[in-house]
Amino acid sequence: MAKGLLSLLYALVVIALQGVLGHLGLVDRFIPQFLVIFVVYLSFAEVNTFGCLCSFIVGLLLDFSSAVLIGPWAGSFVVIFCVLALLSRRLFIDSGLAAMVITFASVVSANILFSLFRDEYPAMTWEYPQKVLGQAFSTALVAPLILGFLSRRWRRTSAAYAGRGSSVSAV
């Protein structure tokens, strides 16, 4: 429950932040996709059905923010989560470089899946790949920091939650 609320809060703050960064003057092409980092984190820290549902809901929230189609981001995030979760025993994101590479690949894949969902790839111009690569690059740059932050926060929430559970069982 606590983790679910934390995920929702994180998603809402990130959606607001992503919306404001462009408005504050940061070039659209370099605005990091923080939610993809969150999905990457979930696929390593929550290799279970909760993580999968969480990725779907986070994607849905992002879909709702676009006001056009509901589902493309949710579907893309679920696929990214599933692939990374299934590979999570063979991949490690403890090193910064590995986190950057995995995040970069995830952003690119999420955007390709998104465009397939929206069926807009024939209308794409050369600016799309440029934008996706720019965003993937900037996301990869900030990924080690955010993954570290999430790791600490998540562990603390999990510990608090577990502590509460044990005290209830003790009673």
Place this chain on the structure above:
Amino acid sequence: MSTGVTEKKKIAALSFGLLCCSLLLTAYSARHPSFARVGTSTLCEVVAPLHAAIDFAADVTRSVWSGYVGLVNVSEDNKKLRAQISELDGERGLLEEFKRENERLRALLDLNSVSQLRGVAANVIGDEPSGWGQGVIVNKGSLLGIRVGMAVVHPRGVVGQVVAVSPNYSHVLLITDHSSGVDVMTQDSRVRGVVEGVGADHCELRYVSKQTPVRVGDTVVTSGMDGVFPKGLIVGSVSKVAVETGTLLQNVEVKVSVDLDRLEEVLVVTGEPQQSPKIHEAQSLVKAGKPGKRRE
């Protein structure tokens, strides 16, 4: 080990289910746009205050920084004076901001009076966060009469259309978005077409046959035929014309007249253009069966 395998099977099964669910949702929302709007309105109401808060914090930081940075090397004796200057500098920065905002709002009011458009002036408080769509969030909503489908304009031209509204905020789809389309015509040659967004900072003028004369530099204005945008609003100018062999139509690129990356204030058109008293008088005469003077 087997627990891990079972968990992975569960994840794969759930992912497949959710993927199917996403596809169904996508198909459903494509056919029923109102479905997407309900969620967007709710999300807008939750996220927009966060937008506004972050925006405000950034503005304050900017004005404090600009007021303070010039005073770093003032001597210790003038601490009191320095504080005063800093405060005044900050205020001056704010006043300068207000002055500029005033100028922009005045331009919007001018647009209002020249084009006789009735509308609500609104501030842009955030961009569309997904990074794919082209949209902005403005700080006025249904409480001020804004409804889905209303046109959004700027003194320099057309901005877009309202696609979702919550009581205090609205989501505006820019004309450069893939899903956007505006019925237009060129100002001089009156060639009609539809301006569609391509997701970049320009649009494309579609359905223009090869025979119709379109030149680089032609001004493109709204035709008023789509029932959304009033007639005669500037959309942009033709920046490129390409004629390919084997097709009936020509590729026309339109550079949007409004700098959509730097939007701050916009006018949401809430009503039909106001009619001048003379037209109104003439119409009432016609209704009453008293035709006005005819031209000989």
